[in-house]
Amino acid sequence: MESRRLLFFTASVVKRSISSNLFTLSAKRTVYPIVHRLSATLNTNAQIHEIPSSKLGRLHVGMGDVPQLSENATKPVTIQLQSPLFTNLFTDELRFVQQLFEKENHELRFCGGAVRDLLLGKEPHDLDLATTATPTEMIEMFRKNDVRLICENGWSHGTVTCRVEEQNFEITTLRIDRVTDGRRALVEYTKDWYLDASRRDLTCNSLFLTMSGNVIDYFNGIADVKDKKVRFVGDPALRIQEDYLRILRYFRFFGRLKEEPAIPDESTLQEIAKYGSGLSGVAGERKWVEFTMILNGRLLVLIMKMMYRCGILKQLGLPEQVDLEEFENVYNRSKHFSPNHMTFLASIFKDKADLDHFMSVIKCSRYEYNVAKFIIEHRVLYRPDKDMIPVYVDLLVDCYKQDKNTVNFFMELMKYIGQADIMDYFTHFKIPFFPLKGGILKQRFGMKGKPVGIAINFAFQKWKESRYKLDTEDLLQLIENNRSDFVKT
Secondary structure: OHHHHHHHHHHHHHHHHHHOOOOOHHHHHHHHHHHHHHHHHOOOOEEOOOOOHHHHHHOEEOHHHOOOOOOOOOOOEEEEOOOHHHHOOOOHHHHHHHHHHHHOOOOEEEEOHHHHHHHOOOOOOOOEEEEOOOHHHHHHHHHHOOOEEEOHHHHHHOEEEEEEOOEEEEEEEOEEEEEEOEOOEEEEEOOOHHHHHHOOOEHHHOOEEEOOOEEEEOOOHHHHHHOOOOOEOOOHHHHHHHEOOHHHHHHHHHHHHOOOOOOOOHHHHHHHHHHHHHHHHOOHHHHHHHHHHHHOOOOHHHHHHHHHHOOOHHHHOOOOOOOHHHHHHHHHHHHHHOOOHHHHHHHHOOOHHHHHHHHHHHOOOHHHHHHHHHHHHHHHHOOOOOOOHHHHHHHHHHHHHHOOOHHHHHHHHHHHHOOHHHHHHHHOOOOOOOOOOHHHHHHHHOOOOHHHHHHHHHHHHHHHHOOOOOOHHHHHHHHHHOHHHOOOO
């Protein structure tokens, strides 16, 4: 027992030392994994997201870099929120969860987007909750009260999700990022709200809201939300290096909060440009989640120009040289038609090779890939001095014959072209139905095998040439008259 206590004391002292500036960075990289394994063996409250040994050279030790409160701000700024939007959050289900935490003497607060939305006078769509209770304490509490638990894979990250009646509640334990590698973090749970706020990315996301309606603000987030400012918590360079995905989150919230004319902070953009290459180590799926929200958000053209200037677009698998003028043209002419985000993005790809490279980096869905691919392959058909309706009718019929799902891709191409009269025509257009099937040829002419396909293709072309007016009997008569061209006798 004494040796165990000695080991526990040693691990705790070394961990505190690592968090200070007593160790050089190289020493931290060497010592911390050893200490963590020791702590885990002793069942301390450290929680690890394993960092591969090949990535240890990129470790960033964060707790020595916690943003400090100003000399005059010994306490957080607190304001009382009085709004029907706030009181409407308290469903019977939420009050039940709140009472469970109060009974166990655990603090529970709203955090993140819900607080930001309420300050902006918007109804929150997602309720994120933070607590001083550890995941183990929450799980035991919910099980004791017969509350259903879901999403168990979040437990190892400090998040417990419970379901009460038809409402889910995602609740995360306060935590500290002890060690990060730009992608993942070794975290330790805490009961200190300030320390948890200090590890968050942006000031607008570092706010807490108590169940009694007090907004708790450690980093001037209230003023930033009201002034539509997007700032990193503390030093942008440190926040970015802790998790390079924060670069994309900065641009996403820039689009969400800013109003035109939106002017970015130049010093922040310089830090983003300096550390943007770190995005190359972030999983493509994570980058795509953020980038998709940017593409579907506000101020897209301005943000794309900012990202290009900072060298971020190439980290997303886009070409190093992009025609943002053409991107802006496509955006402006198609945005009124509610296009898929890949419709905008297709303007950046010169050819399918560009798209394939993007796919290898980002790993978007097959549907998204096919939207862009269809546009790239068929956008060259458009001629402003030509009646395009017959051309596009033929294209639509050909595509529908091969795959009925391509109708959606065709409509995205129409949005990309952005001609209102063409869009109006095809919005209610009924696709002509080819009236001939191979079985009819077998019955009428005794055809089978390869000649059937040849005859169907022949009839299909004749049907198109008639502008889709020939019926089944017309086509059968044509086949009868031309059997010698495709049937061996």
